[in-house]
Amino acid sequence: VQQLPFRHLLSLSWVFVYRRFRAETRQPVRTVFALYLAFIAAGIVLYLVVGLGHY
């Protein structure tokens, strides 16, 4: 990745963000951070699907 001209663009990809998240965060605090983020994301996705799925 370091040798590619678009490395900064690539660095924003989901895989990189996830790797960065794993590298930057520390257990046990990472667990509650992920818990909140996952819960909020699940709620948003669920009710967007409910709302938009009706049409």
Place this chain on the structure above:
Amino acid sequence: MRRWLFENSLALFFFAILVATLIGQSIAGHAVYNADQIDHDAQTISYWRYLVSSHFGESVVENWESEFLQFSLFILATIWLVQKGSAESKQPEDVGRGSDQSQKVKGFADDGAALWAKVNDARLWIYSNSLLIVMMTIFFLTWFAQSVTGWNQFNSERKEHGDSPVGWAGYVGDASFWEDTFQNWQSEFLAVGTMAVFTIYLRQRGSPESKRVGDAHDHTGSEV
């Protein structure tokens, strides 16, 4: 395990009461929804069906969006605005985004700091604003989810009254969407403003949200 529970007790406590109150809201909301259906000689629905209904969804996300707007605006406003004597404010002389040294970025970063705090490119800008970016993103997504679940609800009621359904843009331009939105926003702004002002003169011993009990009224910020 006990150590883990203690070190995460704040987040776990609020997550537990979040789940408990969501369950309470869903049980009460299900009863209200079915009572309304019976009043209109319409079919009642199961509890599990109610959990994935626009009725429940709208009432959940319309409250979520206003909370994330509240904190987003508070994070943003406190960069440049101050309240003398408030525990929620920084010192008047510290307004603004701070120097690289005071923010400990680039060469001033701690050894254990994030990589993106040490670099000098777009990643530093993203990481420097990551809290606001994520909070604002959640706000806009939940506000959009409120609009689409509210749109469903709105058209269901129109159908019951024999009216034709409206498009999403028609609902977002309708007064009912803005009534739901503003009624949530006003209470959040009142709560934030109240916290900023009440902490000038009032105290809660032991809470980081308060100044120390013996701090002078004109002491700004909760830090020592």
